[in-house]
Amino acid sequence: MIRLTQYSHGGGCGCKIAPEKLQQILHQVPLDLGNDRLLVGAGTSDDAAVYLLNPDQALVLTTDFFMPIVDDPVDFGRIAATNALSDVYAMGGTPILALTILGMPINKLPTEVIQAIMQGGAAVCQSAGIPLAGGHSIDSPEPIFGLVAAGIVHPQHLRQNSTAQVGDRLILTKPLGIGVMTTALKKEKLSPEAYREVLTVMTQLNRVGIQLGANPMVHAMTDVTGFGLLGHLLEVCRGSKVKAQITASKIPILSPARTLAAQGIFPGAAERNWNSYRDGVILALARPDWETLLLTDPQTSGGLLLAVAPEGVADILTLLAREGYEHATVIGECKTGTPGIEVQ
Known part of the structure; x- marks a missing residue:
């Protein structure tokens, strides 16, 4: 049996370049260039670019790809495609x-393994109701798969990561712990039951983002991926100029991930x-290092993070x-104060 994870040095959204290093790379790179139709560009590190087509339609455009996070080729294709489409949903598109x-x-x-990866991605696109309309391929030393995804959103339904308001409640839609559990998989320390549990989370489309974007009670939205919660x-705090206060005990975490993280x-x-x-980040309470690292654990095809008016929760x-x-x-919730996070 071929284990795809043996062919790559990293996997899933854990492959992302670290935030600090990425900022150094992008420093002084000319981005956006002041286009009036560019509603969302690189300035707020949002999930996708958004370009105004006409008063009722804007194009949402994104790309996401990574190296294998699981060994099964069909599952790898499904996860990568679900993750890429999430960026469109996270904009309300x-x-x-x-x-x-x-x-x-x-x-x-083998050719049949590569075909299986593609078939997994195509199945997710079919589930989302869109065509897999082409693409580009290269011969590379490590396996890489992902999508360029395009979507449409009404400008009034566009949701960004930089529009949270003071008083908003923060809602997380999926549990954390994906990076921990997929690392355990690579180390052959993940049970079949735990694998099925984390696979279910990673392959759940965030299509509810369409409905959330149309709801005026949702002020801001982003998805939680490689940089962790x-x-x-x-990014939400800095873009919105708010302070976030979160309670660690309220954050949903996959049960096997807690056990593995403690190890x-x-x-x-x-x-x-x-x-x-x-x-x-301010850690208001003393806690073991592994509990803090669960909050920075890179998520692959993670949940949506919402800033919602209290009356809409x-x-x-x-x-x-x-x-x-x-x-x-x-x-x-979001509070006044220096942009940052306080973890209670």
Whole structure:
């Protein structure tokens, strides 16, 4: 049996360049260039670019790809495609088509394995109701798969990561712990039952983002991926100029991930994330290092993080429960103060 994770040095959104290093790379790179139709560009580290087509339509465009996070090729394709489409949903958009990004060590992986990866991605696109309309491929030393995803959103339904308001409640729709559990998989320390549990989370489309974007009670939205909960929340705080106060005990975490984290099983990206943005986080209570690292654990195809007006929270939680997000919960709120995060 071929184990895809043996062909890559990292996997899933844990492959991302650390936030601090990425800022150094992008420093002084000319981005956006002042285009009036560019509604969302690179300035706030949002999930996708958004370009105004006409008064009623804006194009949402994003790309996401990574190396294998699991060994099964169909599952890898499904996870990568679900993760890429999440960026469109996180903007309140409806996907309309996708293109494949494919890099494979052609002389190492059998053709049928590569086909299976593609089939997994195509199945997710079919589930989302969009065509997989083409793409690009290269012969690369490590396996890479992902999508370019395009969507449409009404400008009034566009949701960004930089529009949270003081008083908003913060809701997380999926549990954390994906990076921990997939690292355990690579170390052959994850049970079949735990694998099925984390796979279910990673392959759940965030299509509820379409309904959330149309709800005026949802002020801001982003998805939680490679920079972990604290990293993506910090982007919300800095872009919105608010302070977030969250309660660690309220944050949903996959049960097996807690056990594994306490044993010291973490992807290297969890610590890289923490070192990159720890200056923006206050830990109000003493806690074991592994509990903090769960909050920086890179998520692959993670949940949506919402900033919701207090009077809309009950309806949003009801919607999320109805759509199958059983772990969705309020984890904190936005307050006045220096942009940053206080973890209680």
